[in-house]
Amino acid sequence: MTPPEINSPGYEIPAEIRNQVNITTLDRVYNWSRKNSLWPMMFGLACCAIEMICTAASRYDFSRFGMEVMRPSPRQADVMIVSGTVTKKMVPQIVRLYNQMPEPKYVIAMGACASGGGPFKEGYNVVSGIDKFIPVDVYIPGCPPTPQALLNGLITLQKKVETESIKSARWYGRRPIQPIPIPVLGPDLMDPRKYGEIRELARQKAEAEAQAAAEAAAPAGEPEAG
Amino acid sequence: MTEQTQTTYTPDLAARFPEWVTPDSRPGFSGYLVQREHLLDFCKTLRDDLGYDLLSSVTGVDYLPEGKLEVVYHALQTVGGPMLVFKVQVPRDEAVVPSVVSIWPGAEFQEREAWDLLGIRFEGHPDLRRILMWEGFEGHPLRKDWKEPYFEEEVKPYKSRWPDGQVERIEDRMPLQDNVQYPAGFDPESWTPDGDESLYRGLRKLLEDSGSELKTDRLIVNLGPQHPSTHGVFRMVAVLDGETIVDLKPVMGYLHRNHEKIGERCSWLQNMPFTDRLDYISSMSNNFGYALAVEKLMGITPPERAEYIRVIMAELTRIISHLISIGFLLNDLGAFFTPVLYAFEERELILDIFEAVSGSRMMCNYFRFGGVARDFPEGTLEKLRELIYERLPRKIDELDRYLTRNEIVQTRCEGVGVITAEQAISLSTTGPILRASGVPYDIRRADPYSIYDRFEFDVAVRYHGDVYDRYLLRLDEIRQSIRILKQALKDIPEGPVISGKPQWQVRVPAGESYGRVEGPKGELGFYVVSNGKANPWRYHVRAPSFINLTALAPMARGGKIADVVVILGSIDIVLGEVDR
Ligand code: SF4
Numbered sequence: 001m002t003p004p005e006i007n008s009p010g011y012e013i014p015a016e017i018r019n020q021v022n023i024t025t026l027d028r029v030y031n032w033s034r035k036n037s038l039w040p041m042m043f044g045l046a047c048c049a050i051e052m053i054c055t056a057a058s059r060y061d062f063s064r065f066g067m068e069v070m071r072p073s074p075r076q077a078d079v080m081i082v083s084g085t086v087t088k089k090m091v092p093q094i095v096r097l098y099n100q101m102p103e104p105k106y107v108i109a110m111g112a113c114a115s116g117g118g119p120f121k122e123g124y125n126v127v128s129g130i131d132k133f134i135p136v137d138v139y140i141p142g143c144p145p146t147p148q149a150l151l152n153g154l155i156t157l158q159k160k161v162e163t164e165s166i167k168s169a170r171w172y173g174r175r176p177i178q179p180i181p182i183p184v185l186g187p188d189l190m191d192p193r194k195y196g197e198i199r200e201l202a203r204q205k206a207e208a209e210a211q212a213a214a215e216a217a218a219p220a221g222e223p224e225a226g
Numbered sequence: 227m228t229e230q231t232q233t234t235y236t237p238d239l240a241a242r243f244p245e246w247v248t249p250d251s252r253p254g255f256s257g258y259l260v261q262r263e264h265l266l267d268f269c270k271t272l273r274d275d276l277g278y279d280l281l282s283s284v285t286g287v288d289y290l291p292e293g294k295l296e297v298v299y300h301a302l303q304t305v306g307g308p309m310l311v312f313k314v315q316v317p318r319d320e321a322v323v324p325s326v327v328s329i330w331p332g333a334e335f336q337e338r339e340a341w342d343l344l345g346i347r348f349e350g351h352p353d354l355r356r357i358l359m360w361e362g363f364e365g366h367p368l369r370k371d372w373k374e375p376y377f378e379e380e381v382k383p384y385k386s387r388w389p390d391g392q393v394e395r396i397e398d399r400m401p402l403q404d405n406v407q408y409p410a411g412f413d414p415e416s417w418t419p420d421g422d423e424s425l426y427r428g429l430r431k432l433l434e435d436s437g438s439e440l441k442t443d444r445l446i447v448n449l450g451p452q453h454p455s456t457h458g459v460f461r462m463v464a465v466l467d468g469e470t471i472v473d474l475k476p477v478m479g480y481l482h483r484n485h486e487k488i489g490e491r492c493s494w495l496q497n498m499p500f501t502d503r504l505d506y507i508s509s510m511s512n513n514f515g516y517a518l519a520v521e522k523l524m525g526i527t528p529p530e531r532a533e534y535i536r537v538i539m540a541e542l543t544r545i546i547s548h549l550i551s552i553g554f555l556l557n558d559l560g561a562f563f564t565p566v567l568y569a570f571e572e573r574e575l576i577l578d579i580f581e582a583v584s585g586s587r588m589m590c591n592y593f594r595f596g597g598v599a600r601d602f603p604e605g606t607l608e609k610l611r612e613l614i615y616e617r618l619p620r621k622i623d624e625l626d627r628y629l630t631r632n633e634i635v636q637t638r639c640e641g642v643g644v645i646t647a648e649q650a651i652s653l654s655t656t657g658p659i660l661r662a663s664g665v666p667y668d669i670r671r672a673d674p675y676s677i678y679d680r681f682e683f684d685v686a687v688r689y690h691g692d693v694y695d696r697y698l699l700r701l702d703e704i705r706q707s708i709r710i711l712k713q714a715l716k717d718i719p720e721g722p723v724i725s726g727k728p729q730w731q732v733r734v735p736a737g738e739s740y741g742r743v744e745g746p747k748g749e750l751g752f753y754v755v756s757n758g759k760a761n762p763w764r765y766h767v768r769a770p771s772f773i774n775l776t777a778l779a780p781m782a783r784g785g786k787i788a789d790v791v792v793i794l795g796s797i798d799i800v801l802g803e804v805d806r
Contacts, residue, residue: 199415
């Protein structure tokens with residue numbers, strides 16, 4: 001067996017050991033093994049999850065690409081397929097699950113909702129895309145994306161994995177990777193990274209309201225002022 | 227049966243209780259307006275003397291111009307017949323209504339929903355908390371004067387969407403580039419999140435006394451929202467004594483996508499694709515219910531061929547939904563994924579047909595007011611015939627052979643999660659849950675719509691009310707659906723598939739309407755109120771799987787924690803519909 005993608009040309013391998021020995025780079029063999037065993041997390045949010053199950057089922061069968069093991073626990077998963085509408089009530093849990101996944105980890109935003117809010121974007125409980133909180137590697141358009149589209153997305157992710165290098169991978173970096181702060185449910189969804197801006201916004205709103213109230217009161221108080 | 231239904235006796239309640247109720251005389255409206263003070267007496271009489279034993283739907287409407295909030299109740303008799311609708315009106319700034327949970331316990335979640343979304347307080351409700359949004363959320367979003375952060379205009383189509391022919395993303399116009407808004411002067415750092423405190427407070431009371439001789443501690447355990455058994459983002463909080471469930475509270479709203487608020491901004495037809503995404507496994511039958519509700523208001527009926535196509539689609543959907551439900555039930559029993567593969571195999575074949583007729587596998591958006599979007603393409607009927615006459619009956623028998631007498635299935639399912647007929651009725655369950663408890667209530671027979679009165683089929687019913695019977699009932703129903711499909715395929719006439727010419731903006735006269743179908747999960751109802759404009763004034767979905775969940779705690783109490791997973795599977799929920 002000599003998968004073309006790991007066999008590095010340029011070295012002459014004697015014919016008698018050609019089937020047992022390959023010469024390759026560490027990066028390539030590392031990526032090759034990783035990309036063919038991407039385990040998605042078993043995690044469905046909405047309608048798109050049904051198409052994700054279809055992709056796992058017999059007709060489309062993504063185990064052909066080394067993904068048959070779906071794990072409900074984030075600790076054993078490599079890919080988070082965000083398959084559906086991300087609501088404000090759910091997003092703290094999604095971020096927590098993401099933080100619990102061990103590196104290297106990837107995120108696929110499946111469908112219009114996960115990519116940017118989708119048909120329900122204007123809803124008061126809907127987050128306009130999961131990338132507002134966690135980094136996304138592959139976006140798959142569609143509502144829902146067909147299983148073929150999901151497969152295409154997963155293959156795209158495999159291609160991305162191929163381009164990585166141990167040297168520059170963030171999970172081998174010297175500094176620990178900081179978890180993403182978990183959003184808080186207040187009077188509306190609050191991202192801890194934006195507390196300052198939220199406070200400023202609320203202050204401006206209060207000022208505007210006070211001013212409007214003053215303006216409304218003024219003409220009644222001093223009818224001859226103008 | 228049909229004749230019986232038509233002659234069902236509906237008494238003139240206004241004449242009978244003149245000091246309690248008045249007829250609702252607004253044009254296009256029906257039913258009764260009940261005095262708030264007499265609501266409970268009236269309801270008790272309805273239930274005990276007049277046989278309206280099942281309270282199907284409770285919801286609210288905000289009549290902002292009149293300064294009123296209205297609570298709308300739909301009650302029905304499980305012996306069949308049309309619904310009875312009655313309403314209570316209260317001033318907007320003092321929205322308090324007595325809770326009917328003591329009479330119909332099935333109102334519990336729906337009253338909580340009306341509180342959450344409309345701010346109607348139900349006095350005497352045992353556990354009035356927010357249900358879809360979280361505690362601490364600012365405002366009651368379905369009130370007409372409440373504006374979401376991404377508010378653009380009152381109704382669609384928005385002019386702001388394409389300024390100067392350029393697309394503009396609404397985020398770019400928002401101060402935080404996001405879908406959020408905060409009260410004036412709010413300081414995030416001083417905020418203490420509720421953290422489900424109000425939920426746990428109720429449950430902690432049960433922790434104190436375990437009552438057993440062994441000095442055991444009781445535990446609170448959370449399942450979900452990320453849990454493989456919950457079929458999506460659903461959460462259960464259970465109080466355990468050892469492995470036994472003392473009490474259990476469902477927590478939902480993790481997929482609350484504001485269907486109704488969006489629906490009230492959309493035009494009538496724009497809502498059709500949104501209904502697909504309610505119970506996303508059975509989009510065709512969701513379309514059906516909504517189309518019926520609006521057609522009732524418009525006073526139109528679809529042509530013959532369209533009626534047949536609708537029935538064919540709705541029954542195929544039922545088959546899909548039940549197949550998936552059976553597959554996942556086995557999944558919940560521990561037969562991981564293999565039975566689901568059998569279910570999905572057949573589903574794919576039906577989806578092929580959906581894709582051929584509607585262009586999409588799941589989100590069909592196929593029904594129109596007065597018909598369906600387009601006729602069958604060539605070859606569809608032949609494919610359907612092969613499926614219905616040859617393949618499906620064989621496959622259902624196969625499933626039956628593999629599972630029904632399986633020892634593990636039997637021991638895990640028989641006698642588990644039992645509810646009696648009385649409980650099922652009082653908890654407002656519908657669909658397979660109700661019928662598996664021995665109540666043969668099926669809207670297709672009890673209050674026939676479309677052309678269901680032409681077909682010969684039996685209302686499947688089973689009597690033990692346990693998980694096993696719910697499973698068997700679904701198998702029975704698939705067989706009955708095949709029976710209906712065979713008749714429909716034989717009789718389907720040629721002709722047009724939509725009455726009049728297709729319109730993107732329909733005129734809907736003012737009034738209210740409640741359209742309901744027997745969906746795969748139960749009674750799927752759409753309550754719509756029109757004020758004659760291009761958009762619905764109120765658009766409410768009576769979601770069967772949401773209301774069926776009321777029965778989850780009674781089914782689970784006293785059982786083992788491992789069985790909860792199976793019980794939930796047997797209720798067969800789809801979160802898109804539960805949370806809407
Ligand atoms: S993108 Fe469409 S199909 Fe997917 S979750 Fe959103 S609404 Fe559902």
